[in-house]
Amino acid sequence: MINFSYTIWIPLLPFFMFIFLGLAGHKYFPKLSGILGTCGLAIITVLSYITAYKYFFTTEKVDGAFQKITAFNTTWLQFTDKLHIDLGVLLDPISVMMLVVITTVSLMVHIYSLGYMKGEKGFERFFAFLSLFSFSMLGLVLATNIFQMYIFWELVGVSSFLLIGFYYQKPSAVRASKKAFIVTRFADLGFLIGILILSFNTKTFDFISLTDPSGTAITQGSGIGFLGLSIMTWSMIFVFMGGVGKSAMFPFHIWLPDAMEGPTPVSALIHAATMVVAGVYLVARMFPIYALAAPVALNIVAYVGAFSSIFAAIIACTQTDIKRVLAYSTMSQIGYMMLALGVSGYGGHEGLGYMASMFHLFTHAMFKALLFLGAGAIIHAVHSNHMTEMGGLRKYLPITHITFLIACLTIAGIPPLSGFFSKDEILAAALHHNKLLFAVEYAVAGLTAFYMFRLYFSVFWGKETAYHHTPHEAPATMTIPLIILAIGSVLTGFIPFNQLVTSDGRAFESELELMVAIPSVLIGLLGIGIAYILYKKESAIPDKLAATFKYSYKWAYNKFYMDEVYLFVTKKIIFKLISEPVAWFDRNVVDATMNAIASVTQGVSFRIRGFQSGQLQKYGFVFITGAIMLAILFIYLWK
Amino acid sequence: MSTGIPVQYFLVLATIMFFTGIYGFLTRRNLITMLMSVELILNAVNINFLAFNRYLYPHKLEGMFFSLFIIAVAASEAAVAIAIVINIYRRFATINVEDVNEMKH
Numbered sequence: 001m002i003n004f005s006y007t008i009w010i011p012l013l014p015f016f017m018f019i020f021l022g023l024a025g026h027k028y029f030p031k032l033s034g035i036l037g038t039c040g041l042a043i044i045t046v047l048s049y050i051t052a053y054k055y056f057f058t059t060e061k062v063d064g065a066f067q068k069i070t071a072f073n074t075t076w077l078q079f080t081d082k083l084h085i086d087l088g089v090l091l092d093p094i095s096v097m098m099l100v101v102i103t104t105v106s107l108m109v110h111i112y113s114l115g116y117m118k119g120e121k122g123f124e125r126f127f128a129f130l131s132l133f134s135f136s137m138l139g140l141v142l143a144t145n146i147f148q149m150y151i152f153w154e155l156v157g158v159s160s161f162l163l164i165g166f167y168y169q170k171p172s173a174v175r176a177s178k179k180a181f182i183v184t185r186f187a188d189l190g191f192l193i194g195i196l197i198l199s200f201n202t203k204t205f206d207f208i209s210l211t212d213p214s215g216t217a218i219t220q221g222s223g224i225g226f227l228g229l230s231i232m233t234w235s236m237i238f239v240f241m242g243g244v245g246k247s248a249m250f251p252f253h254i255w256l257p258d259a260m261e262g263p264t265p266v267s268a269l270i271h272a273a274t275m276v277v278a279g280v281y282l283v284a285r286m287f288p289i290y291a292l293a294a295p296v297a298l299n300i301v302a303y304v305g306a307f308s309s310i311f312a313a314i315i316a317c318t319q320t321d322i323k324r325v326l327a328y329s330t331m332s333q334i335g336y337m338m339l340a341l342g343v344s345g346y347g348g349h350e351g352l353g354y355m356a357s358m359f360h361l362f363t364h365a366m367f368k369a370l371l372f373l374g375a376g377a378i379i380h381a382v383h384s385n386h387m388t389e390m391g392g393l394r395k396y397l398p399i400t401h402i403t404f405l406i407a408c409l410t411i412a413g414i415p416p417l418s419g420f421f422s423k424d425e426i427l428a429a430a431l432h433h434n435k436l437l438f439a440v441e442y443a444v445a446g447l448t449a450f451y452m453f454r455l456y457f458s459v460f461w462g463k464e465t466a467y468h469h470t471p472h473e474a475p476a477t478m479t480i481p482l483i484i485l486a487i488g489s490v491l492t493g494f495i496p497f498n499q500l501v502t503s504d505g506r507a508f509e510s511e512l513e514l515m516v517a518i519p520s521v522l523i524g525l526l527g528i529g530i531a532y533i534l535y536k537k538e539s540a541i542p543d544k545l546a547a548t549f550k551y552s553y554k555w556a557y558n559k560f561y562m563d564e565v566y567l568f569v570t571k572k573i574i575f576k577l578i579s580e581p582v583a584w585f586d587r588n589v590v591d592a593t594m595n596a597i598a599s600v601t602q603g604v605s606f607r608i609r610g611f612q613s614g615q616l617q618k619y620g621f622v623f624i625t626g627a628i629m630l631a632i633l634f635i636y637l638w639k
Numbered sequence: 640m641s642t643g644i645p646v647q648y649f650l651v652l653a654t655i656m657f658f659t660g661i662y663g664f665l666t667r668r669n670l671i672t673m674l675m676s677v678e679l680i681l682n683a684v685n686i687n688f689l690a691f692n693r694y695l696y697p698h699k700l701e702g703m704f705f706s707l708f709i710i711a712v713a714a715s716e717a718a719v720a721i722a723i724v725i726n727i728y729r730r731f732a733t734i735n736v737e738d739v740n741e742m743k744h
Contacts, residue, residue, distance in 0.1 A: 612742075612743055613740065613743050614739075614740030614741060614742045614743030615736075615737065615740055615743075616736050616739070617664070617665050617666075617668075617673075617736060617737075620664055620665055621665050624661060624665070
């Protein structure tokens, strides 16, 4: 047995770094705090790689399966003997994989931010928040029990809130941060309810006993029913609601595009690579329960994922803000991961979707972080977010151009880049499960290629735009992470995920299915081809197309009016029909009762205050008269 | 031993003293005089205690103890009250109780 107890330092180091930078950074070393934060992250990145190596290659498998190892566990809140909340570190294939993803992307973002955020006001605050985020995210993936996960889940939400609202003097950033926090918080309510139902019925929070295929949660949970579904299904649906909020799935996706108000490195780290996949991670973590005890909930996961992915892909085709295109693309890709989980079974080759989902999560983190950081470099050079103000940038930004192109090819699923492999596994899993979902995902694959290359061509090729000052390539601190992530995007596809990260911990054989791979590459190429024709050179065709499909274009451009629907529901229905009557009741009944009591008391006191004359002998007279009357009362009337 | 004196005599004396005290307390404006009236009231009570103790429970001493106790309390009360009166005099340059009415509404 290898000793993994050092892994507790992986989340703790960023935590101490957060406290240190947050308390002392501003006063003593505002310039140095970026370097310090990055060094801290570098240390835990190395630790994570060591952990991954030791876990996957030197730990003995039991019965051919990777074991779940509790590396550290301590009782945090002890309510009764049975009811206690622990904090600890759980190592299993997905948490170790997430360790690698988070620390890698976070380190890249830290290095990148050294250049990107240089000279910004609040430089040290930014790095303190990044450390807080790293701490929370690592705590989330390493959680030993669902309650710890919930705590860190909220912490992640807070750090996301703080970082979206980093430019707190900008009203739009403040609005976006509030929106993100409230929407995800609302979804987390469902998560909490799910946790309570789940642990009430299973009497445990612990992941290992919850997800044990022979444990009580799975074997007995499906018995009790409510509205035709088992209680375990209900709890899993509620838990998934938390995942929907955090992962920006329909209908809780509205916060993600607005979250792009934050600094671009933050978008890369939190809103593309790590935090938004927390929902996928959550479903993967609870996967045995979904697959074995709550198949209805798993179906919901699949359909929500599929719908979100095509919904977001259509919107992404019409947006002009470069970061918003990427935000919708993120939502679409996470939809892919959800779908893959939803169509998966448990164990062996049945668990192909699970493996594919984790695989795609891994590769997506690399190429989407790369896309965002590349977008950051573009924005850094052009000082604008809008594609309409860009064009012909390939001459000015050679490194960004090449890395961005690699990322676009990866997400479009062109072999032999990593996106091809993971997307192919997902499509294969969908094909074996449900033809409709497969068709949807197949269409999304084409749309993805189209909108990514629309972005690519209109930024780097397209019309020659006159810039106020010549755009220049980003400094080395920004280009080096781009290059590293580009290499990652190319190579991570060759990691044998079917040997390492599977639903039951056992390796299984999976080969490339040409029946799926060839059409998916073809549709990717088709999407690229259409984008090439429309956007390579300046042409009037896109505008004409938009004019022809005026209404559908307008619908998609306005994000299918989802924000307006939310505003309608909240303002017109909830506020008008519920809140205002309740407020009226509060003001006119509850408050009024209290006010009446107060004013009666005041009026009475006003009348009787004349008694308080300050004349000692009057008081004495009243007192003695009272005493005498009481005496008379007792003597004559008290029988 | 006062075997010849009936208990009513003591009670009448105590009642007269008590109401004299009350009357003085309510009518005299001088704080010192009011204090003296309070002493009269207390002593009237003392007389009652002693008389009842003697006539009802001649072999017990509780009434005596109470009287002694009241005398002690009255002494300390007088000390505190005199201190208050002196402070009032310093503050208001009078000890007329009607002029000391700062505590009204």
